Every structure is written in C-alpha cells, then in structure tokens.
Amino acid sequence: MKNAKNRPWGDTLFQGLTTGFAAALAGFFIALIIVLWYQSRPSIHQFGFSFLTSTEWNPVTERFGAVIPIAGTLLSTLLALLFAVPLSMGIALFLAELAPHWLRAPLGTAIELLAAIPSIVYGMWGLFVLAPLMADHVQPWLQAHFGFLPFFAGPTMGIGMLTASLVLTLMIIPFISAVTRDIFLMVPQPLKEAAYGLGCTTWEVVRDVMLPYGKKGIAGAIFLGMGRALGETMAVTFVIGNAYHLSWSLFAPGNSIASTLANEFTEADGTLYLSSLIELGLVLFLITFIVLGLAQTWVRRGQTRGKQ
Amino acid sequence: MLLVQRRQFANAVVLSLSGLAALAGLFMLAWILGDVALKGAAAINWRFFTELPAPPGMAGGGLANAMVGTLLMTMAAALIAVPFGVMSGTYLAEFGQTNPLGHVVRFLADVLVSAPSIVIGVFVYLVMVKPMGHFSGWAGACSLALIMLPVISRTTEEMLKLVPPEMREAALALGAPYWKMMTGIIYRAAATGILTGVMLAVARVAGETAPLLFTALNSPYWMEGMNEPMANLTVALFNYAMSPYDDWHTLAWGAALLITMVVLAVNVFTRLILHAKRRLW
Numbered sequence: 047m048k049n050a051k052n053r054p055w056g057d058t059l060f061q062g063l064t065t066g067f068a069a070a071l072a073g074f075f076i077a078l079i080i081v082l083w084y085q086s087r088p089s090i091h092q093f094g095f096s097f098l099t100s101t102e103w104n105p106v107t108e109r110f111g112a113v114i115p116i117a118g119t120l121l122s123t124l125l126a127l128l129f130a131v132p133l134s135m136g137i138a139l140f141l142a143e144l145a146p147h148w149l150r151a152p153l154g155t156a157i158e159l160l161a162a163i164p165s166i167v168y169g170m171w172g173l174f175v176l177a178p179l180m181a182d183h184v185q186p187w188l189q190a191h192f193g194f195l196p197f198f199a200g201p202t203m204g205i206g207m208l209t210a211s212l213v214l215t216l217m218i219i220p221f222i223s224a225v226t227r228d229i230f231l232m233v234p235q236p237l238k239e240a241a242y243g244l245g246c247t248t249w250e251v252v253r254d255v256m257l258p259y260g261k262k263g264i265a266g267a268i269f270l271g272m273g274r275a276l277g278e279t280m281a282v283t284f285v286i287g288n289a290y291h292l293s294w295s296l297f298a299p300g301n302s303i304a305s306t307l308a309n310e311f312t313e314a315d316g317t318l319y320l321s322s323l324i325e326l327g328l329v330l331f332l333i334t335f336i337v338l339g340l341a342q343t344w345v346r347r348g349q350t351r352g353k354q
Numbered sequence: 355m356l357l358v359q360r361r362q363f364a365n366a367v368v369l370s371l372s373g374l375a376a377l378a379g380l381f382m383l384a385w386i387l388g389d390v391a392l393k394g395a396a397a398i399n400w401r402f403f404t405e406l407p408a409p410p411g412m413a414g415g416g417l418a419n420a421m422v423g424t425l426l427m428t429m430a431a432a433l434i435a436v437p438f439g440v441m442s443g444t445y446l447a448e449f450g451q452t453n454p455l456g457h458v459v460r461f462l463a464d465v466l467v468s469a470p471s472i473v474i475g476v477f478v479y480l481v482m483v484k485p486m487g488h489f490s491g492w493a494g495a496c497s498l499a500l501i502m503l504p505v506i507s508r509t510t511e512e513m514l515k516l517v518p519p520e521m522r523e524a525a526l527a528l529g530a531p532y533w534k535m536m537t538g539i540i541y542r543a544a545a546t547g548i549l550t551g552v553m554l555a556v557a558r559v560a561g562e563t564a565p566l567l568f569t570a571l572n573s574p575y576w577m578e579g580m581n582e583p584m585a586n587l588t589v590a591l592f593n594y595a596m597s598p599y600d601d602w603h604t605l606a607w608g609a610a611l612l613i614t615m616v617v618l619a620v621n622v623f624t625r626l627i628l629h630a631k632r633r634l635w
Binding site: 054056057059060061063064065066067068069070071072074075077078081082085132133134135136137139140141144145153155156157158159160162163164165166167168169170171173174175216219220223247248249250252270273274276277278279280284304307308311312323324327330331334335338339341342 | 361362364365368369371372373374375376378379380382383386387389390393438441442444445446448449450455456458459461462463464465466468469470471472473474476477479480481500503504507531532533534536557558560561562563564567568571588591592595596603606607610613614617618621622625
C-alpha cells in the first residue's frame with residue numbers, strides 16, 4: 047500500500063474516502079466539545095469557577111451553580127458501583143469458571159440481554175415497581191434497624207438517591223460482568239493449572255492468580271460501568287426525585303446532571319439559564335470522557351496482555 | 355478448625371456467593387421482563403396500533419403515530435449512519451491499524467459508544483434545532499445517527515478483520531486493485547457480520563429517549579413530514595409514565611412492552627446469526 051507508483055486511481059480514491067470519513071468521526075468529537083464550550087460562554091463568563099462551587103440553582107434569580115447536580119451524579123454512580131462491583135465479580139466468576147459448560151452460553155446471553163433493555167424501561171420499572179417497594183418495605187426496615195445513621199433519615203418516599211442508585215446498579219451489572227468474564231477467560235490456562243496443581247482451591251486460584259493477572263482489565267471494566275452510570279439519563283430521571291438540596295440521607299430526593307438536563311433543557315428561557323445547562327452538559331461530557339478513556343486504555347491493555 | 359478445612363470453607367462460601375450473584379442477575383431479568391409483559395399486555399389491542407393518543411381523561415387511544423415516528427426516525431438514522439460508519443470502520447481495519455489517525459479515531463469511537471446520549475441531544479439541539487428555529491424529526495434522526503455511528507464503525511472494523519487473509523491474497527494475486535478486492539470480495543464476506551452490527555445499533559437507538567427529548571420532541575398528531583416535531587415511542591412513554599392519568603400509564607406500559615420486545619428480538623436474532631456464522635468458519 048505504501049508504494050504510490052503505478053497505483054490505480056480507484057485505490058487512491060477509496061483510501062481517501064475512508065480516511066475522510068474516519069477523520070470526520072474525530073471531527074464530530076472535536077465539534078461536540080467546541081460547540082458545547084462556545085454555547086456555554088455566557089455562563090462561564092458570568093459565574094467563572096464559582097459555577098463548580100456554588101450550591102445555588104435558581105432560574106428565577108438567574109444564579110446557577112452545579113454542585114448539587116454534580117454531587118448527585120457522583121453519589122448515585124459511586125453507590126451503584128458499590129452494589130454492582132461485587133455482584134458483577136460474582137457473576138463473571140460464575141460464568142467463566144464455575145458454571146457447567148452447557149449453561150455458560152445461555153446464562154451469559156441472559157446477562158447481556160439485561161444490557162439491551164432500553165434505559166427508559168428500567169426507569170419506568172423503577173418508578174412503578176421498585177419505588178413503591180422501597181417506600182413500603184425496604185426503607186422502613188432500614189430506618190427501623192439503622193435509623194441512627196444519617197444516611198437513612200427522613201421520610202420514606204421511595205423515590206430518591208438510593209432507589210436511583212439501585213436502578214443504576216441493575217443497568218451497569220451486565221457491562222461490568224461481561225467485560226470481567228472476558229478478562230477472566232483470558233488468563234492463560236497453564237497459570238491456573240499450575241496453581242491448582244499446587245493444591246489451591248478455586249477461590250485461591252481466583253484471588254491469587256486470576257485477579258492479579260487481570261487487574262488492569264477489571265479496573266477498566268469497572269470504569270466502563272462507571273462511565274455508563276455517570277451519563278445515564280432516563281433511568282435516573284424517573285426515580286431520583288429532582289430536588290435541589292444536599293442531604294446526608296439517601297432517602298432524600300436529589301438530582302444528577304443528566305436528569306437536570308432532561309427536565310429543564312426544553313423549558314430553559316433566557317440565555318444564561320440555557321448556557322448554564324449547556325455548561326453542565328460539558329462538565330458531564332468531560333467527566334465521562336476521562337472515565338471512559340481510562341476504561342478503554344485499561345481494558346485494551348488487559349486484553350492484549352491476555353493474547354500474548 | 356484445620357487450615358485445610360478453613361480454606362475449603364472459604365472456597366465454598368465464595369463459590370456459593372458467586373452462584374447466588376448469577377442467580378440474582380437472572381432473577382432481575384425475569385422480574386423486569388415479567389412486569390413489563392404483564393402490565394404491557396393490558397394495553398395491547400387493535401386500537402393501540404391504529405389510533406392516535408386520546409386526550410387526558412378519555413379512555414382508549416393508541417400510539418400509532420409514535421410507532422410510525424420511531425420507525426421513520428430510526429430508518430433515517432440508519433441511512434445516515436451506515437455509509438458513514440462502514441467507511442470509517444473500513445479505514446480503521448484497512449489503513450489505520452497502526453497509524454496515529456487510526457489510534458485516535460478508534461479511541462474516540464470507543465469513548466463515544468458509551469458517551470452520555472443526552473449530551474449528543476444537546477449538541478444536535480445547538481447545531482440543528484436552534485438555527486432552524488423548531489424541533490424536527492430530522493434533528494431526532496441525526497442525533498440517533500450520531501449514536502449509531504461509533505457502534506457501526508467499530509463492528510465494521512472487527513468484522514473486516516475476521517475475513518480470512520487468504521481471500522485478500524487470492525484477489526490481489528489475480529491482480530485486482532485494492533478497492534475492487536474490498537467491494538467485490540471483502541465486503542461480501544463480511545456482509546452478515548456488518549449487517550448484524552447495524553441491526554444491534556438500530557436496536558440500541560430504537561430504545562433511546564434522552565437525545566430525542568430536545569430534538570424530535572413529541573407530538574400528539576400524525577406527522578406531515580420529517581421537518582416538524584415528531585411523535586416517537588420513547589418520549590411518548592416518558593411523558594405518559596410521568597403523567598397522573600391511569601389510562602396513560604397503561605399506554606406507557608404498552609409502549610415499554612413493544613420497545614422491549616423489538617429490542618430483545620433483534621438482539622437474540624443477531625446473536626443466533628453470529629453464532630451460526632462463527633461455526634461456519
């Protein structure tokens with residue numbers, strides 16, 4: 047391909063076209079950041095750095111600070127990871143090592159199908175099925191037994207930070223477990239057999255061979271789930287409660303960046319309001335870019351290592 | 355307790371927990387699908403597929419316009435995204451395996467696959483809806499196309515790489531130019547794989563809501579064209595589920611059942627095709 051002499055013009059055209067389309071894909075990414083930044087200038091100019099430190103979000107007085115949506119996004123994501131990571135590790139381990147062979151493919155498909163269900167269906171299910179269950183049974187129980195903790199204080203309404211995190215948990219489990227299973231499967235068989243040969247139990251092989259071997263890839267899998275959770279919109283918007291106040295209680299309604307955008311973007315009147323929302327979108331995009339970028343790097347490194 | 359017993363005990367605990375986690379995942383899948391099927395079935399009847407939404411408080415009504423809207427926008431999105439995605443995917447597989455542009459595009463495509471779709475909605479709002487002055491089906495289709503693009507691009511790359519090198523060598527040895535080898539042989543060999551990738555991308559955007567909120571919006575009427583706010587299943591589902599009316603909740607469950615069934619059917623179907631194809635090779 048490098049030899050340009052005697053090259054048919056069709057080849058030059060073909061390579062040029064495909065290169066153009068590939069470059070356009072990168073161009074779209076750059077355009078996305080530039081447009082968001084350009085359109086959020088009124089807000090950046092007005093609030094400067096205080097946009098990221100102020101807890102006030104008031105469309106009437108046109109004072110906008112992003113702390114509450116950002117904190118809501120991070121809190122719901124971290125809680126979801128807290129629930130999802132151990133569960134996903136268990137599922138991945140079961141799929142890669144423990145399940146009988148005839149069961150692996152169908153079970154893996156079933157878990158992956160959880161990822162295919164549209165997020166709005168999760169959100170709706172969360173609102174109509176999970177939230178009442180939380181309000182009537184789970185939250186009163188938590189309050190009765192652990193009510194002395196500030197996390198479980200306040201009225202048990204069902205919708206709120208905890209329910210949103212649980213719905214997010216369900217949504218990211220398939221992503222984390224599918225990638226982790228693939229990482230587990232890439233651990234070379236001789237390594238595992240050597241450990242078994244020394245008399246290790248399955249758990250010891252997992253803990254001392256498979257986890258250390260795949261730790262980069264597993265970190266990547268977790269960050270992949272984190273990136274999904276950070277930007278998830280519909281599932282969260284239904285159940286997070288959409289309220290602007292900070293609270294220690296996980297029962298309290300909150301807000302995330304994505305749910306703020308979903309609820310307010312079309313209603314935003316006034317340049318400053320709209321540009322503040324756009325800046326919020328830019329912040330979300332940059333956070334997920336960093337998280338997903340790390341995830342990609344680690345997952346890829348985990349996979350190339352496995353192939354050697 | 356002996357050390358051996360302790361180790362075996364720890365092993366048994368972890369293994370049972372792992373099995374329980376898998377069971378819990380299956381249980382959640384069954385629970386959600388069961389709820390959607392039970393509650394959605396109540397909404398599925400002839401009127402659901404043929405009538406316009408009824409005003410609040412009135413019984414009956416359907417989501418016919420939203421189904422057509424979703425179908426039209428998804429198809430338009432596929433028409434935009436498929437050539438774009440296949441071409442950029444071809445670059446990644448054929449010309450950009452190791453060079454800087456290839457690395458950058460591959461990385462950005464991977465990030466965009468999981469990027470928040472609502473931000474893409476905001477972007478399309480700013481570059482299409484705001485300059486045009488109104489919401490439109492085209493804007494909705496474009497935002498869906500932007501979500502499909504990186505998915506199609508990366509699957510095309512993977513599928514092209516799966517084509518056995520002997521096929522390339524045979525074509526080139528016969529003196530075929532590179533572009534003819536690609537269009538005449540390699541694309542045909544990879545067609546099933548690329549098509550399944552496209553179908554998975556279509557299934558994914560068919561259930562997308564967030565990017566449509568600010569682009570296609572929604573509409574209770576029949577559309578006269580793509581250049582106006584356009585009814586679609588997911589935003590209708592969102593509006594109806596958030597409404598205080600029971601009739602509308604039922605319609606929302608019906609929409610949820612319809613979307614979920616279509617998306618899952620496409621997913622299962624494409625997996626079967628891919629599975630059969632892998633076996634052939």
